[in-house]
Every structure is written in structure tokens, then in C-alpha cells.
């Protein structure tokens with residue numbers, strides 16, 4: 208009897224996840240319009256910039272958002288602030304990033320990879336907030352992006368280069384250096400248990416308040432997995448575990464980074 212109950216509960220849970228997924232597919236465009244209307248006053252076309260620290264961040268952490276934005280006809284660009292040269296594999300990793308983005312739907316013409324000696328791929332290196340924020344601001348203004356998506360203060364994996372980007376974007380937001388019609392979104396870092404229960408985490412992400420929730424199904428997952436496999440230099444055994452169990456292979460939730468008064472001078 209108890210086994211029967213467990214099976215019923217498990218089936219109901221999976222059916223519930225399916226229902227959330229199909230509801231999400233119907234409501235995503237409205238959610239995006241709502242965000243753009245709240246920021247710019249009009250539901251304009253989205254030109255989105257994903258800001259990452261290393262080649263592979265785009266598919267390890269942001270694949271659901273990129274896939275859903277591309278499907279929603281948004282123009283999606285990537286700014287990667289290092290070549291991922293920690294093991295002197297920068298040249299290879301740049302090509303892997305281009306291949307991965309092609310799988311996710313970002314053409315090479317929309318990818319910018321920064322190679323700056325003060326921005327090494329190194330968890331012990333402290334990236335300058337002013338340098339990173341000026342690079343990001345310049346990129347936003349050059350391309351007139353109206354949506355920027357990046358890490359939150361915990362950087363998903365806690366990598367210092369990820370959190371440095373959040374500090375820089377928060378600095379731009381706080382000092383009002385972001386164009387009026389541009390919204391800033393940070394990718395929510397979840398705890399270890401939630402992070403590694405794959406799509407089973409979906410109901411929790413759906414129920415908890417967030418500004419934007421992007422979910423992919425089995426087809427999107429295959430796309431995200433194919434993008435991950437493009438990063439051949441990174442394919443150690445634990446990467447396969449990540450591909451199998453990480454909730455970031457299926458779900459992204461974002462919070463809005465609040466913006467301060469425009470052109471505030473800090474002395």
C-alpha cells in the first residue's frame with residue numbers, strides 16, 4: 208500500500224512538473240514584455256547581453272535563459288570577460304566558446320571575448336570593479352542593449368571572477384550609469400541540494416518569487432548538453448555529473464538588480 212502511495216506521489220510530482228513547463232512556455236513572452244514595459248514604458252524588442260567570466264559559463268549556467276530568449280526572437284549577445292587561460296588553453300577555449308554559442312543560437316558576430324592582462328581566469332585574482340564596470344558600460348552603450356543578464360553576488364559556483372562581475376554591474380546600477388531603458392538581471396544562486404536535483408527542483412523555482420524564470424524541456428536540455436560538450440578541454444568526469452544533475456541545465460531564475468539615481472557621482 209505504501210509503495211503504491213509512493214508511486215502515486217512520484218507520478219503526480221512529475222505530472223506537476225510537466226504542467227509547470229507547459230504553463231511557462233505560454234507565459235514567458237508575457238513575462239519578458241512585462242519586464243521591458245516596467246523598465247522602458249513600452250514592450251520593445253529585446254536586445255540582451257549575457258555577461259560571463261569564462262568560456263563555458265554560458266552553457267553551464269545560462270543555457271536555459273539563452274535558449275528561451277533566442278526562441279522568443281530576442282537578439283542575444285555574449286560578453287565573456289576572459290579567454291579562460293588558467294591552464295594556458297585560451298586559444299582552444301575561445302574556439303570552444305564560439306562552437307558552444309553556435310549550438311545555443313548565438314552567432315560568432317554577437318560574441319565578444321575580452322583578453323585583458325588585469326582580468327585573468329583565476330579564482331584568486333581580484334578583478335577591478337572599475338575596469339569591469341567600464342568595459343560592461345561601454346559595451347551596453349555601443350550596442351544599445353536593453354537587457355543585461357549576469358551572475359548574482361554568489362556567482363552560482365562562488366568563483367571570484369563571477370562575483371566580481373556582479374559587483375561591477377551593481378556598481379553601474381547603483382551609480383546610475385546604465386541607460387534608462389536597460390534592465391539588469393542577476394542569475395539566482397541556489398543552495399547545494401537544490402542545485403543538484405536536476406529538473407526535480409523546478410516546482411520550488413516556480414513557486415519562489417523571481418523576476419524571470421526560464422525553463423527548458425528535453426529538447427532544450429539536449430541543446431544545452433551539446434553546448435557543454437563543445438568545451439572539450441573542460442570535459443573531466445565531474446562535468447558529466449554536472450550535466451546530469453545540475454538544475455542550471457534546465458532552469459534559470461533571475462532577480463532584478465535595483466538601479467539608483469542616474470549619473471550619481473561618488474567621491
Ligand SMILES: [Zn+2]
Pocket residue numbers: 260261264366369
Ligand atoms: Zn566561470
